[in-house]
Amino acid sequence: MCRLILLKCDRPRRHILIEVIRAARKAKGWLQRSLAARAAVSSQAIYRLERGIGSAKTMEAAAKALDYRLTGVAPGRTLAEQLRNRRVKQKVSISSLAKRTGLSPTTISAVENGGGSIASVVRILKVLAPKAKRRAPERAYWGQGDKEDRDSRFTPEEFMEPVYAAFGDIDLDPCGHPSSPVVATRRFILGNGDDGLRDAWFGRFVYVNPPFSAQLRWLRRAHEQWRMGNAHTIACLVPARTDSAWFHETLRADADVYFLQGRVRFIDLRGGSQATPFSLMLVVFGATAEQKEAFAATVAGFWMDRK
Template sequence: MAALDFRLTGIAAGKTLPEQLRAERRKRSMSLRDAAEKTGLSPTTIASLERGGGSVASLLRLLAVIAPAARRRAPERSYWGQGDKEDRDSRFTPSDFMAGIYAAFGEIDLDPCGHLLSPVIAHRRILLSEGGDGLVDEWSGKFAFVNPPYSQLLRWLRRAHDQWCAGKVETVVCLVPVRTDSAWFHETLSADADIYLLRGRVRFLDTQGRGQHTPFSLMILTLGATCQQKNRYAELVPGLWLARSVRAVSGDQGHRSLTPAE
């Protein structure tokens, strides 16, 4: 079973399948002997499965008892969730994607959440990997590009909006997941930002230079971008601009609508 390098959903968390098996058994307060009695396997076989050994047939018998709803995770989702939070946040925007950003919006003055291994080219980078903190350090420049740590997505979007409103930067472009469920997004950010829904998935790079498509959709969110910049980006990168939200003139005054940009 050691050759089966995958993880499951519908079962306790773990970095590897054997870790998931052990965590799920303990979560159910089952000893090896308890699990053996319920599965018809020997305690030695179950212990072997939890170390990465055993057979597929034994694995299926164990799962039928401790995690009957378990199923294999999609490869992209498994990859994206690997490692601790710092590792999961270290996903870098590839150079081929950045080419469209440079061509449409120009040279990047500031990357507030930069990393030494990131391909993003900027005149100034606040390096998270060296103790810098774009959530605290002052922003400056004409154009800031933000591919934030997704574990703190809302905090970074608030920071970008605050720095733009304060005039610290003229234009901000954020590459973020399509997550628009927060009240702050609808009540504040959507009134100032333009959104470009990207077609397809971006293939991010990890710290080893390996690429994997995101398991979720992404959007470009801009503050202060000109019509010329937005039109140029649409010419280069497949997707759809959505116009800035406006409060409805009639009907429910709490409703905001997005319409295709001209």
């Protein structure tokens, strides 16, 4: 009985704002801890946020990481600015808004300055902008345009978990993208002026999910950076294409190749997922026997014998 009462009491606190933030996270294929890493907050803070609990600063950080903004409020760089501008536009004083929301004037001032709680933000939104909704995200492309869009497919979170468990934290993703769920200490992002085919790689462990249309170029680059000693271990998730002479002459001698059983469902720019129409392999330079064993224990497939 007590549990049912608590659940019923908790539901009204979940504003559409919170529900859509949660939906935006799931659409990207991110776990709560992935969003937490990008928002520079704790996983517990994201857990609480999705239940309508916590600080407005946490919500703002999560919204920024998700590229989430509201429409139907007012112009402003942050939600705090939007709320203040909305109140001013409607010619509502702080004291009047306090009476209508049941909040104190001090709390409202705190929210308009970027502070306060999520619950306070929700109360103010219900009064000032009851029809506020998420602004449609702008469509982005990797590279030059639509013909490149097919290369913007991101490794799903459920595949990355065994990678983290077997190989450890990722120091560099040289083929990164803002929408990718891959968690790495550093990412090279083409739109920021980085270029993984030009810039030197570094770190103990590097993970690469390259554009499949340039698979061989990226595999050659990974082999080069590993041979130079710039990275200790490099793992590349690519289509299982074994017809090139370079595969037989170089990869079979220098890399450990794991052929995956089944198809991986990659995430696209719109948050949808689709299984690959071809088989995949994980090409690893510098893998240890322990890492190979740990990966094979959780991901269906087999390691190819070295040449």
